[in-house]
Amino acid sequence: MHEAPPTPSGASTTPAEPLEHGLKQRHLTMLGLGGVIGAGLFVGSGAGIAVAGPAIVVSYLIAGALAMLVMRMLGEMSAAMPASGSFSVHAERALGRWAGFSVGWLYWFLLVVVLAVEATAAAQIAHGWVPAVEPWAWVLLFMVVFTAANLAAVKNFGEFEFWFASLKVGAIVVFLGLGLLAVFGWLPDTDPVGMTNLTGQGGFLPNGWGGVVSGVLTVVFAFGGLEVVTIAAAETDDPARAVGRAVRSAVVRILFFYVGSMLVIVTVLPWTAQQAGLSPYVKVLDSIGVPSAGQIMNIVVFVALLSALNANLYGSSRMVFSLAERGEAPRGLLKVSGGSPGKAGGVPRRAVLASVAFGFLSVLLNLLWPDTVFLYMLNSVGAVLLFVWALIAASQLRLRARLEREAPGALALRMWWFPYLTWLTLAGLLGVLVLMLTDADARPQVLWSAGATALVLLVAVGRQWRERRGRTGSGRKGSTLTGR
Numbered sequence: 245m246h247e248a249p250p251t252p253s254g255a256s257t258t259p260a261e262p263l264e265h266g267l268k269q270r271h272l273t274m275l276g277l278g279g280v281i282g283a284g285l286f287v288g289s290g291a292g293i294a295v296a297g298p299a300i301v302v303s304y305l306i307a308g309a310l311a312m313l314v315m316r317m318l319g320e321m322s323a324a325m326p327a328s329g330s331f332s333v334h335a336e337r338a339l340g341r342w343a344g345f346s347v348g349w350l351y352w353f354l355l356v357v358v359l360a361v362e363a364t365a366a367a368q369i370a371h372g373w374v375p376a377v378e379p380w381a382w383v384l385l386f387m388v389v390f391t392a393a394n395l396a397a398v399k400n401f402g403e404f405e406f407w408f409a410s411l412k413v414g415a416i417v418v419f420l421g422l423g424l425l426a427v428f429g430w431l432p433d434t435d436p437v438g439m440t441n442l443t444g445q446g447g448f449l450p451n452g453w454g455g456v457v458s459g460v461l462t463v464v465f466a467f468g469g470l471e472v473v474t475i476a477a478a479e480t481d482d483p484a485r486a487v488g489r490a491v492r493s494a495v496v497r498i499l500f501f502y503v504g505s506m507l508v509i510v511t512v513l514p515w516t517a518q519q520a521g522l523s524p525y526v527k528v529l530d531s532i533g534v535p536s537a538g539q540i541m542n543i544v545v546f547v548a549l550l551s552a553l554n555a556n557l558y559g560s561s562r563m564v565f566s567l568a569e570r571g572e573a574p575r576g577l578l579k580v581s582g583g584s585p586g587k588a589g590g591v592p593r594r595a596v597l598a599s600v601a602f603g604f605l606s607v608l609l610n611l612l613w614p615d616t617v618f619l620y621m622l623n624s625v626g627a628v629l630l631f632v633w634a635l636i637a638a639s640q641l642r643l644r645a646r647l648e649r650e651a652p653g654a655l656a657l658r659m660w661w662f663p664y665l666t667w668l669t670l671a672g673l674l675g676v677l678v679l680m681l682t683d684a685d686a687r688p689q690v691l692w693s694a695g696a697t698a699l700v701l702l703v704a705v706g707r708q709w710r711e712r713r714g715r716t717g718s719g720r721k722g723s724t725l726t727g728r
Contacts, residue, residue: 263328263565263580264398264590267480269489271402274409275555276473276494280311281412282548283365284466285502286523286541289509293518296459297450298442298510303459304503310676311467312495313669314633317640317659319491322474324647324654326483329566330474331636336570338639338646342704345572347635348563349700351471354625354632355560356599359553360606361622363387366549369542383607390554391600394561395581395593398479401558408551415544416501419525423508426532434532441514450515461679461686466502468629469552470494471636472559479562488657557599565595624696626689627680630673631697637670 293300318331327333329348336344367382393400422431429436442448449455473494477487509524513531518524523545529537567573577598581591609618644662647655659666680686 263479263562263592265479265481266397266399266590267402267476267486268399269480269486271399271406272473272476272480272486272490273493274406274413275402275476276470276490276498280467280469280498281409281416281501282466282469282552283362283545284463285505286525286545286548288466289463289506290518290522290524292459292462293506293510293515293524295451295462296455297446297515298448299450299456300459300463300510300515301503301506302456303463304506305499306456306460307464307467308499308502310464310633310669310672311470312499313660313665314636315470315473315491315495316657317666317669318471318474318636319487319657320655320659321636321640321643322477322487322491323484323657324651325643326474326478326487327566328475328478328562329570330478330563331471331632331639332563332566333570334639334643335635338642339635341572341708342701343635343639344570345567345704345707346697346700347632348567348572350625350628350697351632352560352563352567352599353696354628355556355563356602357606357621357625359556359560359603360610360618362549362553362556363603363607364610366546366553369546369549372542380611383611386550386553387600387604387607390550390557391596393554394557394596394600395591397591398558401554402476404554405551408547408554411547412544412551413501416505419529420501420504420508422532422534423512423528426512426528427508431532437512439511441511445514445516457679458683460676461683464676465629467498469555470498471632472555475559475562484654484656491657557596557603560599560603561592561596564598565592568595620692623689623692625693626686627677627693628696630677631693634670634673637666637673641666 289300292303296303318334321334322330325334325337329344332344332348332351335347363383363386364379366386367379370382371377371379390404393404425431426434427437451458473490474487477483477490480486505525509518509528512528513524517527523541525544526537526541529540534540564573564577568575568577577592577595579592579594581593606618606621609621640659641663644655644659644666677690680690
C-alpha cells in the first residue's frame with residue numbers, strides 16, 4: 245500500500261532522496277529571479293498595455309501580488325518539508341492521494357506542452373537569423389542540447405539557468421536605467437517626458453477598471469514558473485534554508501522588474517503606441533534612439549525562451565520522478581545515474597527522457613497541426629496554472645495547522661496573516677477563473693482545462709477505488725504529516 249513521503253516530527257527535512265545535491269544558492273536565487281522573466285514579459289505585455297493603458301501597472305501589481313502570496317505559501321511548506329515533488333507532495337499530505345496525483349500529472353502535462361511552444365518560438369527566431377536552417381532542425385538542436393545538459397548533472401542545469409537569468413536580469417536593469425534617463429531628459433537629444441503619457445490619451449484608466457481586470461487576465465500567467473524554485477530546492481545541500489532565501493528575494497525582485505518595466509514603458513511612450521504581438525520594449529528603445537533595438541530584444545527573447553525550455557524540462561522530469569517515488573507513475577522512472585570519479589550521479593535520466601519524449605511529441609504536433617490538435621492541447625493547459633495555485637493554497641491551509649501542532653520548529657518561513665491572506669488568495673484565484681469564463685477568448689482555456697482536470701481526477705479516484713477493493717487488512721495510522 246502506498247504511503248505519503250515521511251516527514252519526521254519536529255524536523256524540517258525529509259529523508260534524503262537519491263538525487264544529486266548539485267545546486268548552489270546562487271543557482272536557486274537566479275532560477276527564482278529569471279524563471280518567470282520570459283517572452284510573456286518582453287512581448288506579451290504589449291497586449292496587456294493595449295487593453296489597460298497606463299493602468300497595466302495596477303494589473304501587474306494585482307497579478308504579482310497573487311503570485312507572491314502563492315509563493316510565500318509554497319515556500320512555507322517547502323522549507324518545512326522539502327521534496328522533489330514540491331506542491332504535489334504537499335497536496336498529497338494535506339488533501340490525500342487524489343490531490344497529489346492530480347496536481348502532479350497536470351503540472352507535468354502543462355510543462356511538456358508549453359515546452360513545445362517555447363522550442364518552436366525560439367526556432368522561428370533562429371530561422372530568421374539563419375534562413376538556410378529549417379525551424380524543425382533548430383527545434384531538434386535545442387531539444388538535444390538541453391536533454392544532454394539535463395542528463396549530465398543537475399549542476400549543468402543550474403549553470404545554464406544562472407547565466408540565462410543573468411542575461412535577462414541584466415537586460416531589464418539596462419532597460420530600466422535607459423528608461424529613467426529618458427523620463428528625466430538626461431539622454432542626448434531628448435526632452436523630459438514627465439507624467440504626460442500617464443495622464444493623457446484618456447487618463448491613467450482609459451478603459452476604466454474593466455481594462456485593469458482584462459489586463460490581469462492577460463498578464464497573470466506570465467508569473468508561472470516560480471514554482472520550479474521549490475522543486476529545485478530539494479537538490480541543494482540545505483533545502484529548507486535555500487528555498488526560504490530564494491522565495492524571499494525572488495518575489496520582491498520580480499515585482500520590481502515587472503512593475504518597474506511597465507511603469508517605464510507607459511511613462512516614456514503613450515499607451516496607444518503599443519499593440520498586441522509587438523514588444524513594447526523594442527518600441528521604447530527605438531524611441532530613445534538605441535540602434536538595432538529590434539535585434540537586441542530578439543536576442544533577449546531568444547535566451548528567455550531557451551531558459552524557459554530548460555527549466556520546464558528540469559521541472560517536468562523531477563515532478564514525474566516524484567510521482568514514481570510515491571507509486572503514482574511507473575517505477576522504472578526511479579532509476580538514477582550512478583556516480584563515478586569526476587562524474588556526479590543522482591540524475592533521474594529515465595524521468596528526463598520520458599519528459600523530453602512527450603516534449604518531442606508536443607513539438608511535432610505543434611509543427612504539423614498548430615491550429616487543431618496542438619491548439620486543443622494548449623487550451624487544455626491554459627488554466628491549469630490557476631488550478632495548481634489553488635491546490636497550493638488549499639494544501640497550506642491544512643498543513644499549517646498540522647505543522648504548528650506536530651513540528652512547530654519546522655516553520656522557518658511563515659505565510660503572512662494566516663489564514664486570512666490564504667483565503668483571500670483562493671478568492672482571488674476563483675475570481676480570475678470566473679472572469680476568464682466571461683471572456684470569449686479565455687473561456688475555451690478554462691473549459692478545456694477543466695475537462696483535462698476532470699479526466700485526471702477520474703483516473704485518481706479510480707486508482708484509489710481499486711486499491712481499496714484490494715486491501716487485505718490494516719489501513720494507515722499515525723501522524724497525518726508523516727503518513728505512517
